[in-house]
Structures are given as structure tokens and as C-alpha cells.
Amino acid sequence: MARAEFVYLFAPELYERLVWFGRLRWVAVIVLAVSSVLGPAVGVEDVWPALFIVAVFVAAYNLYFTIVLGRRSREGHPYERLRACAVRQMLLDLAALLVTVHFTGGLQSPVLVFFVFHMAIGTIMLPTRVMYLIAGGTSLAVAAVYVSEAEGLIGFHPLDPAFGMCGRMCHVNMVAFAVALVGIVYLTDSVTSRFKERNIELWEATEALRRRTAELQEILHQMEVVEERKSHYMRISAHQLRSPLATVRTSLQVLTEGYVDPGSERGRKLLAGAVERVDGLLEIVNDLLELAKMREGRARAPWTREVNVNQLLADLFDALEPYAEDRGVRLVPDFEGVAILDWGIPPDLVYAFENLMQNAIKYSHRGGEVTVRLRVADGTLTVRVEDHGIGIPEELVEDVLLEFVRAPNAKKHAPEGTGLGLAIAREAVEAHGGTLVLESREGEGTTAIVSLPLHRDPATENGAGSMGSEGDTSAGVTDA
Ligand code: ATP
Numbered sequence: 001m002a003r004a005e006f007v008y009l010f011a012p013e014l015y016e017r018l019v020w021f022g023r024l025r026w027v028a029v030i031v032l033a034v035s036s037v038l039g040p041a042v043g044v045e046d047v048w049p050a051l052f053i054v055a056v057f058v059a060a061y062n063l064y065f066t067i068v069l070g071r072r073s074r075e076g077h078p079y080e081r082l083r084a085c086a087v088r089q090m091l092l093d094l095a096a097l098l099v100t101v102h103f104t105g106g107l108q109s110p111v112l113v114f115f116v117f118h119m120a121i122g123t124i125m126l127p128t129r130v131m132y133l134i135a136g137g138t139s140l141a142v143a144a145v146y147v148s149e150a151e152g153l154i155g156f157h158p159l160d161p162a163f164g165m166c167g168r169m170c171h172v173n174m175v176a177f178a179v180a181l182v183g184i185v186y187l188t189d190s191v192t193s194r195f196k197e198r199n200i201e202l203w204e205a206t207e208a209l210r211r212r213t214a215e216l217q218e219i220l221h222q223m224e225v226v227e228e229r230k231s232h233y234m235r236i237s238a239h240q241l242r243s244p245l246a247t248v249r250t251s252l253q254v255l256t257e258g259y260v261d262p263g264s265e266r267g268r269k270l271l272a273g274a275v276e277r278v279d280g281l282l283e284i285v286n287d288l289l290e291l292a293k294m295r296e297g298r299a300r301a302p303w304t305r306e307v308n309v310n311q312l313l314a315d316l317f318d319a320l321e322p323y324a325e326d327r328g329v330r331l332v333p334d335f336e337g338v339a340i341l342d343w344g345i346p347p348d349l350v351y352a353f354e355n356l357m358q359n360a361i362k363y364s365h366r367g368g369e370v371t372v373r374l375r376v377a378d379g380t381l382t383v384r385v386e387d388h389g390i391g392i393p394e395e396l397v398e399d400v401l402l403e404f405v406r407a408p409n410a411k412k413h414a415p416e417g418t419g420l421g422l423a424i425a426r427e428a429v430e431a432h433g434g435t436l437v438l439e440s441r442e443g444e445g446t447t448a449i450v451s452l453p454l455h456r457d458p459a460t461e462n463g464a465g466s467m468g469s470e471g472d473t474s475a476g477v478t479d480a
């Protein structure tokens with residue numbers, strides 16, 4: 001709003017006026033130069049050097065402004081710069097005019113009317129308050145020249161030496177001149193004020209429209225990204241479901257069409273294989289549902305106040321101990337500080353940390369060690385799950401966070417797995433305003449790093465789900 005107050009012309013319009021003004025100024029330069037050269041013929045015998053200097057001065061700053069304006073296209077100039085340029089040009093013009101007036105007869109100068117011309121143009125382009133100041137200043141400056149000439153402090157250079165100073169009448173002329181300058185600002189303003197208001201309104205509307213358009217473009221872009229992700233996700237999901245389904249179908253076909261007797265040893269093996277495949281399919285479907293639920297918003301599980309992450313991790317250590325033991329891996333806790341999230345969804349956090357710890361155990365070698373480090377600093381909780389297992393090939397370190405991506409070395413090390421665990425874990429961490437990143441070197445080990453803000457209020461975040469009732473922080477931990 002504060003800025004709109006000064007937008008009387010749009011930048012491109014202001015630019016056009018300044019360019020137009022620049023051209024007019026060349027005409028003034030030519031007239032001045034010609035009059036100085038023809039000096040004696042036009043009755044300015046002794047003052048022609050002064051007029052010539054003024055012509056050179058005007059030509060110099062006009063050249064400067066022409067270059068500055070020409071440096072960018074019509075749309076390339078910011079409004080503030082153009083306005084400052086307009087004010088500077090106006091002040092330089094007035095100074096040049098004042099000197100010219102002095103050398104062409106003071107109050108009798110024919111050049112005097114150009115002051116009026118400047119006031120009118122200036123009032124269209126600039127704030128009226130500024131123009132009243134300029135009109136007042138100009139009147140004072142002209143009066144100072146007039147008084148100095150009258151008092152003999154500076155020379156008097158009439159166009160026709162036959163005429164002297166205009167005497168007392170000139171006092172009246174001087175007052176009339178001052179009134180004319182201020183009056184022309186007033187008149188021009190009263191004629192153009194409606195137009196100025198309209199331009200301000202138009203400017204505000206244009207700004208609002210521009211902002212809205214930018215917002216819409218952003219939304220459109222996001223929608224495209226979401227759409228792309230969705231179709232990628234659907235294609236991969238379908239692909240993942242198709243191959244086990246095809247195998248099951250083949251087994252059943254062999255049995256139903258009588259090629260193999262269902263009661264025979266081979267028949268039973270086929271059936272057992274089909275059951276195993278179906279179990280795998282169920283696991284994928286369950287994980288997909290889990291992911292879909294997380295992506296649809298957090299309405300399913302209530303946000304809970306004061307979630308104690310130390311407690312939650314400690315419970316996970318207990319829950320995962322048998323699994324780790326089974327795979328010959330030692331679990332090592334390394335907690336420094338107590339991390340209590342202002343708000344959290346315990347089941348989602350359990351899911352995230354459980355997946356990371358499970359991966360670390362699953363992809364470790366026998367006899368390996370998995371360390372879970374917890375640190376709290378500057379309102380942020382960091383949990384690092386470190387292992388010294390098979391690691392992730394460099395080119396897949398980011399991709400394994402996407403659905404269904406499993407590295408070849410992982411498939412070899414542990415054939416079972418859906419490749420959905422990390423995607424779900426990341427979704428859960430991001431829902432809490434945090435980040436999940438992996439650092440890994442193939443053959444050396446992996447560290448999954450979770451950072452979570454301690455004091456985040458989901459009610460004030462975009463897209464946060466409804467707040468649920470407060471609950472026990474350890475809710476859902478033991479089902480790990
Ligand atoms: P699921 O979690 O369903 O059992 P998964 O473990 O393969 O299957 P994610 O947890 O999403 O699926 O992990 C994706 C891939 O990331 C893994 O297949 C593996 O290639 C890689 N990965 C994840 N964690 C580790 C780790 N700690 N060490 C080595 N590779 C890992």
C-alpha cells in the first residue's frame with residue numbers, strides 16, 4: 001500500500017514519457033546552441049558563451065540519461081529507478097532553465113514560460129506534494145535571481161539592451177510568476193487526480209493479479225508433480241503385484257487343468273509355493289495401504305502431546321532384540337539428552353524408527369553391530385541409526401527412499417522385502433516436519449539420519465491433520 005501511494009504512472013508509461021522528454025531536450029539543446037552561435041544576430045552578444053555552456057551541460061546530462069534508459073528495454077526498468085531518474089532530470093532542467101533565464105533578461109526572458117511547462121508535466125508524473133515543493137523552490141530561486149539582478153549583485157542581461165529593468169512592475173510580475181507556478185501544479189493536479197487514483201487502483205489490482213497468477217502457477221506445477229508421481233507409483237505397484245500373481249495363476253492352472261495331481265508331492269509343493277506368493281502379495285498390499293493412509297493425511301492417528309522419543313526407542317530396542325539376536329547382530333543404544341516432541345503421532349514414529357532399525361539389522365553381517373545415537377541440540381532431535389553392513393551402491397542412495405526400489409546387493413543378501421519400508425518411514429518423518437537422509441558406502445555400512453523439530457505445532461502447519469486427544473506417549477510402541 002505504501003508503495004502504491006506513489007504509483008501514478010506504470011513503469012512502461014513513465015519510461016515512454018522520459019524517452020519523449022529526452023527527445024524534446026535535444027530540441028532545446030539545438031535551440032540554445034544555435035542562439036549562442038548566432039549570438040550577436042539575436043541580441044545576446046555578451047552572453048553567448050554562457051548559453052553555449054548551458055547547451056553543453058544539458059547535452060551532457062541528456063546523453064547520460066539517454067544511455068541509462070537505453071541500457072535496458074522498456075520493461076526492464078524498476079519503477080523506483082525511473083521515478084528517481086524523473087526527479088533528477090527535472091531538477092537539472094530547472095537549474096539549466098534558471099541560468100538561461102538569467103542570461104536572457106531575467107523576468108523579461110521568453111524562456112520563463114518553460115518553467116510552467118515543467119510544472120504541468122511534473123505533476124502528472126510525480127507526487128503532488130513533491131511538485132508543490134519544487135514549484136515553491138523554483139519561485140524562490142527565480143526571485144533570488146531577480147532580486148540579485150535588481151540590487152546589482154549579479155549582472156543584468158536584457159535581450160534588448162535598449163530596455164532596462166522593468167522597474168516596480170516587475171515585483172508584480174514576480175509574484176504573478178510564483179502564483180502561476182503553484183497554480184499550475186494545483187490545476188494540473190485537480191484535473192489528473194482522478195486519473196492518478198485510477199492508476200493507483202489499477203496498479204494494486206495488477207499487483208494482486210500478478211501474485212495470484214504466480215500462486216496458481218505454483219499450484220499447477222505441484223499438481224503436475226503429484227500427477228507424475230501418482231502415475232509412476234501406480235505403474236510400479238501394478239508391476240510389483242503382477243509377477244507373483246502370474247506365478248500363482250500358473251500354479252493353479254497346472255493343478256486345475258489336471259497336469260499335476262493336487263494330492264501328489266509336486267501338487268502340494270505348487271500349492272505351498274502359491275500360498276507363499278500370496279503371503280508376499282498381502283505384505284505388499286498392506287504396506288501400500290499404510291503408505292496411502294499416511295499420504296491421505298494424518299487423520300487416522302491422533303496427534304499426541306509430549307512424545308518421549310527416548311522411551312519410544314527404548315521400547316523398540318526391546319521389541320527388535322529377538323530379531324537382532326536371530327541374525328547375530330548386537331543392538332547398541334547411545335542416547336545423550338532427552339527428546340520430547342511437543343506433538344507427534346507415536347505409531348507413525350514407531351513405524352519409521354522400526355523400519356530403519358530393521359533395515360540396519362537386516363543388512364548387517366552376522367556378528368555386526370547396530371548403534372542408535374540420539375542427540376538433542378537447538379530445538380532439534382537427531383537420531384542416527386548406524387550399521388557396518390552391506391551398504392548401498394552410490395547411485396541408489398537417494399532412490400532407495402522411493403517405493404519399491406531395492407538395491408541388487410540387498411536383494412542378494414535378503415531376498416524378501418517389498419522396498420516400501422523407507423518410503424513409509426520418510427513419509428512419517430516428513431509429516432512431523434523432519435527429514436530422513438541416508439549416508440552409505442557399499443560394502444562399508446549405512447547411517448540413516450532422522451532430524452525432527454522438537455517444538456513444532458502441526459495445527460499451525462499447512463496440511464496438518466486434525467489434532468487428536470492427548471494420549472500416552474508409549475501408545476502403540478509395543479506392537480513393533
Ligand atoms: P522391507 O522394508 O519391505 O522389508 P526393504 O528393506 O528392501 O523391504 P526399504 O526398507 O524401503 O525396503 O529399503 C529399500 C532399499 O534400501 C533396500 O532394499 C536396500 O537396498 C536399501 N537399504 C535400506 N537400508 C539399508 C541398510 N541399512 N543397509 C543397506 N541397504 C539398505
Ligand code: MG
Pocket residue numbers: 355358359417421422
Ligand atoms: Mg526395510
